[in-house]
Amino acid sequence: MGDIPELNYGDFLHLNTQLVLQQGNHCVNYYGFPAAGKIKLICCMADDSAHTLKISSALLAEVGPDRLSSFTARHLSFHAFERELHEVFAIEYADHPWLKPLRYAFNRKHQQNRIENYPFYRIDSEELHEVGVGPVHAGVIEPGHFRFICSGEQILHLETQLGYQHRGIEPLFLSKKNLLQQTILAESIAGDTVAGHTTAFVNIRESLSGDIPADEWSFARAIALEMERMANHTGGLSAICADIGYQLGAAVFGRLRSPLINFMQQWCGNRFSKGLIRAGKNNFPFTGELGAKLGSLLDAFEPDFTEMFQTMKSLPTVMARLEKTGVLTREQAESIGAVGMAARSSGINRDIRSSHPSGLYAQLNHQAVVKHHGDVYSRIRIRYDEIHQSMGYIRQWLREIPLRVTPDPIIQKPAPGLFSISLVEGWRGEICHCGITDKNGAWMHYKIKDPSMNNWLAMALAVRNNEISDFPLCNKSFDLSYCGHDL
Amino acid sequence: MIDDLRILIHQGRQYIGDITAVKLPESFRGRPVISQIPVNGPELVELCPTGAISNEPFTIDLGKCVFCGECAFARPDKIRFTQDYRMATNVRDGLLVKEGEDRPIQVNAAGIRKEITRFFRGSLKLRQVCAGGDNSCETELNACSNVNFDMGRFGIEFVASPRHADGIVITGPVSENMADPLQLTYDAIPDPKIIILAGSEAISGGIFAGSPALNRSFLDKYRIDLFVPGNPVHPLTFINGVLALIGKGK
Numbered sequence: 038m039g040d041i042p043e044l045n046y047g048d049f050l051h052l053n054t055q056l057v058l059q060q061g062n063h064c065v066n067y068y069g070f071p072a073a074g075k076i077k078l079i080c081c082m083a084d085d086s087a088h089t090l091k092i093s094s095a096l097l098a099e100v101g102p103d104r105l106s107s108f109t110a111r112h113l114s115f116h117a118f119e120r121e122l123h124e125v126f127a128i129e130y131a132d133h134p135w136l137k138p139l140r141y142a143f144n145r146k147h148q149q150n151r152i153e154n155y156p157f158y159r160i161d162s163e164e165l166h167e168v169g170v171g172p173v174h175a176g177v178i179e180p181g182h183f184r185f186i187c188s189g190e191q192i193l194h195l196e197t198q199l200g201y202q203h204r205g206i207e208p209l210f211l212s213k214k215n216l217l218q219q220t221i222l223a224e225s226i227a228g229d230t231v232a233g234h235t236t237a238f239v240n241i242r243e244s245l246s247g248d249i250p251a252d253e254w255s256f257a258r259a260i261a262l263e264m265e266r267m268a269n270h271t272g273g274l275s276a277i278c279a280d281i282g283y284q285l286g287a288a289v290f291g292r293l294r295s296p297l298i299n300f301m302q303q304w305c306g307n308r309f310s311k312g313l314i315r316a317g318k319n320n321f322p323f324t325g326e327l328g329a330k331l332g333s334l335l336d337a338f339e340p341d342f343t344e345m346f347q348t349m350k351s352l353p354t355v356m357a358r359l360e361k362t363g364v365l366t367r368e369q370a371e372s373i374g375a376v377g378m379a380a381r382s383s384g385i386n387r388d389i390r391s392s393h394p395s396g397l398y399a400q401l402n403h404q405a406v407v408k409h410h411g412d413v414y415s416r417i418r419i420r421y422d423e424i425h426q427s428m429g430y431i432r433q434w435l436r437e438i439p440l441r442v443t444p445d446p447i448i449q450k451p452a453p454g455l456f457s458i459s460l461v462e463g464w465r466g467e468i469c470h471c472g473i474t475d476k477n478g479a480w481m482h483y484k485i486k487d488p489s490m491n492n493w494l495a496m497a498l499a500v501r502n503n504e505i506s507d508f509p510l511c512n513k514s515f516d517l518s519y520c521g522h523d524l
Numbered sequence: 525m526i527d528d529l530r531i532l533i534h535q536g537r538q539y540i541g542d543i544t545a546v547k548l549p550e551s552f553r554g555r556p557v558i559s560q561i562p563v564n565g566p567e568l569v570e571l572c573p574t575g576a577i578s579n580e581p582f583t584i585d586l587g588k589c590v591f592c593g594e595c596a597f598a599r600p601d602k603i604r605f606t607q608d609y610r611m612a613t614n615v616r617d618g619l620l621v622k623e624g625e626d627r628p629i630q631v632n633a634a635g636i637r638k639e640i641t642r643f644f645r646g647s648l649k650l651r652q653v654c655a656g657g658d659n660s661c662e663t664e665l666n667a668c669s670n671v672n673f674d675m676g677r678f679g680i681e682f683v684a685s686p687r688h689a690d691g692i693v694i695t696g697p698v699s700e701n702m703a704d705p706l707q708l709t710y711d712a713i714p715d716p717k718i719i720i721l722a723g724s725e726a727i728s729g730g731i732f733a734g735s736p737a738l739n740r741s742f743l744d745k746y747r748i749d750l751f752v753p754g755n756p757v758h759p760l761t762f763i764n765g766v767l768a769l770i771g772k773g774k
Contacts, residue, residue: 141701142737144736152701153704173653176682177652177666179654179659180653180654200701202699203656205737205738206732209735217573217592217594218574222731228756229659229663285531288670289535302549304551305551306593308664309660309663311591311756320594320597345531348531
């Protein structure tokens with residue numbers, strides 16, 4: 038922890054806002070925590086081409102008298118991080134363009150700010166109207182509120198108001214003392230990204246105690262990550278088909294997801310991989326028998342999946358709804374620091390599996406799938422290509438299933454006074470966890486960043502000038518997490 | 525058209541004919557069975573991440589259990605998770621599994637309100653409210669309506685508006701920020717109406733129990749008609765539980 042350079046705020050701001058302007062750099066996490074009556078800020082910048090991370094810090098006197106210059110005024114990609122700092126620590130910024138509550142966290146400084154009184158952007162006009170949707174939506178999905186300003190059927194502006202899903206998960210990593218409890222928490226950050234978030238957690242936990250993951254564990258985690266990607270992408274295609282009323286696609290992609298998650302159930306007893314990933318051990322050995330089953334599952338899945346996709350693609354009535362709808366330009370994606378498949382669909386080559394790989398990915402030489410139109414169809418097409426890519430990786434890994442480690446070694450205690458960061462490319466995009474241990478090796482702070490934190494603004498920008506009837510389609514094409522954002 | 529038919533034929537038969545008799549894989553963790561072998565009780569109580577295990581008599585509360593299975597890994601001679609997915613009940617205490625007992629968890633027919641079987645047996649429309657759920661229970665509730673589980677064949681459906689609903693299905697530990705929207709949604713449902721809690725988080729708070737970001741007061745105000753354990757709930761657990769509640773179960 039002592040090795041992280043501590044700068045004065047001016048230099049800290051200059052360093053990171055200069056870094057982000059360089060090609061291939063982006064912010065993977067920026068947050069603060071209380072430190073001896075002051076606020077310690079930590080900023081983690083990734084250099085995708087040099088495969089490095091630059092971590093810097095600054096120490097602020099709590100609730101300083103001066104309003105700070107914001108990172109966001111220099112680069113929009115910091116906007117959500119600074120809104121969080123403002124909400125939790127009441128840090129005031131002189132030039133932040135959108136300093137609104139982020140998620141109405143229970144530990145927010147101004148308790149009088151309530152979620153029902155969110156300060157929405159408004160336009161006084163007799164010609165425009167507002168549409169409010171949520172927090173409870175028509176389908177069986179998570180809650181969030183969307184406020185549209187429309188001209189007739191056309192969306193001029195969308196403001197996304199989140200926080201309904203806030204469970205106070207980060208402080209629970211500190212108050213729940215045992216490793217199993219913390220692992221269950223990691224599994225519950227976003228229940229559709231269990232492999233992603235739990236892998237990020239166990240990476241941190243193992244690195245802090247110097248435990249080297251056995252090949253068998255890395256293998257299990259990589260298989261789970263790619264299966265999670267395939268299952269969610271397939272489910273996403275089903276939901277997109279449902280949103281445009283293409284019943285055949287909705288039913289067939291929906292049923293194609295079932296064998297993928299049922300395989301996870303067969304392997305670890307849970308369709309969402311809960312229970313599978315554990316720091317320092319593996320409860321569910323991946324046997325040759327499972328490997329054979331997975332191999333034949335993929336052989337059966339591939340032709341049905343490909344046939345369905347190609348048929349869908351050949352229908353002009355379907356394509357008319359998907360092409361040129363919900364465009365996120367490359368410039369927009371760059372400016373807001375988009376990550377994951379949303380960024381890659383808009384021409385940005387940003388993928389932790391190639392830029393900062395660990396585990397099995399380190400030997401993979403992964404080439405990210407990149408699309409260039411940034412429309413709904415690009416985000417569909419990337420799912421299709423990534424599913425095929427994942428199948429290729431899984432088949433390659435299945436050729437050599439690592440031997441079981443017996444007995445499981447006993448995981449060591451975390452070392453004191455360390456900072457650890459973990460990056461995992463989940464199915465939505467880049468997941469970043471940061472953990473700091475105190476002088477006894479217990480958590481002093483734990484920070485989670487789901488890719489949805491970066492990407493909600495991408496969705497809001499992409500729907501502008503689209504018809505409001507296309508909103509569900511655009512929303513599903515990004516498929517962002519509410520609980521991952523709200524924490 | 526020909527293409528569509530070809531695709532349909534390629535999918536084969538996907539629906540599950542008898543949802544009461546599916547054989548789930550051995551690794552699936554359903555209703556546990558606890559032997560009477562003496563163990564160091566406090567050690568297992570301490571091991572459980574959500575306080576679902578209590579000692580003397582040795583009991584697992586499926587309303588708190590997150591089905592991680594760690595207790596069964598630690599003492600396979602004491603605890604064994606069976607593949608019995610029929611775990612829903614209308615009695616909270618019905619979720620307590622005691623040592624030495626190996627009997628199915630059931631809906632207590634005598635405890636069901638008369639209006640439920642009278643009005644909802646033929647058709648039940650449900651409004652789902654996610655209140656801090658992690659999207660795994662929600663995804664499984666969606667799966668209930670897919671071509672595999674096809675809950676619609678029993679006249680049970682999720683609907684968009686609470687005005688069209690006969691009841692509410694709550695997932696998640698009930699975050700403070702969802703407390704009001706949950707109440708508003710419930711109030712908008714016409715009487716008579718039912719409340720179903722789906723998943724350990726909804727039933728007890730699960731791993732989030734005690735978090736200062738929750739507000740579970742809604743659940744203290746009303747009678748809960750069905751508890752469906754799971755992390756997340758399995759579609760088969762949910763559908764069988766609801767069928768038993770409306771008097772259509774086997």
